[in-house]
Amino acid sequence: MTTVRVNEIALGIETFGDDDAPLVLLAGATTMLSWPDALCERLAAGGRRVVRYDLRDSGESTTKDPAAPAYTLRSLAADAVALVDALGAGPAHLAGIGVSGMVAQVAVLEHSDAFSALTLLNTRAVAPGPPDEDLSDHDQETMGRLFGRPMPDWTDREAVAEYAAAGAEILGDDPVAARAVAGRIWDRTPGTEPSVQMANQMGLVFARLDCKPRWRERLPEIEVPTLVVHGRRNRFFPVDNGEAIAHEIPVARLLVLEEAATTIPDAAVEGITEAMLALG
Secondary structure (H helix, E strand, O other), X not given: OXXXXXXXXXXXXXXXXXXXXXXXXXXXXXXXXHXXXXXXXXXXXXXXXXXXEOOOOOOOOOOOOOOOOOOEHHHHHHHHHHHHHXXXXXXXXXXXEOHXXXXXXXXXXXXXXXXXXXXXXXXXXXXXXOOOOOOOOOOHHHHHHHHOOOOOOOOOHHHHHHHXXXXXXXXXXXXXXXXXXXXXXXXXXOOOXXXXXXXXXXXXXXXXXXXXXXXXXXXXXXXXXXXXXXXXXXXXXXXXXXXXXXXXXXOEEEEEEOOOOOOXXXXXXXXXXXXXXXXX
């Protein structure tokens, strides 16, 4: 892992594969570890240079004040473009998961020349907050259980890992995998400041981010090959959110993971890898 300076900030990155191979850029959600090691390794074995990276205010990237971000969703999209340029590997296949899927949509819409393909996992085409009337919102019972729990001691690695595991079980994800990832995120977070640890584990910066203007109406403008992947059991962004994106992007293919929720399970890695490689 290392950092690359773009737009007057540092972005934490990790690279897999041959530096001369076509670039697949994986934008992190809470952090770059939203993308499993196995997926990165399989994409690299398929002849790709894979770079997963931390968004601002997460992981190894510049962290200032996650509670009051002095940037917008468009800034994060511009970071993706600048990172492709800094890596000298454009145009790139851009992928986003969860909230970073919103970043990826905007990046391709506003900087189409920088990207050759798009993959969107478990995301939606409207900013954090109430969805459009034709889209399902977060499952409220699940959200009540998820966010109604007492917060852990964010300076205690084991307490944070246990909190993540319990949250994964509520969401329908693998608690064992969630515990392991939470520990790795904790280890990579600079210092033990509770607000920074919480931001890295939960990605709450997005709830405070300026995401205007809307972009859903522009989805038909996307012309690069697009893969939309969504877990059938996703109760955070229900599956009709992914179905809507795939319907509104003319060149999109939809892959529904029948047994998945919000994260990428081990059993789905091979199928997602094959579908991403097929985009070119």
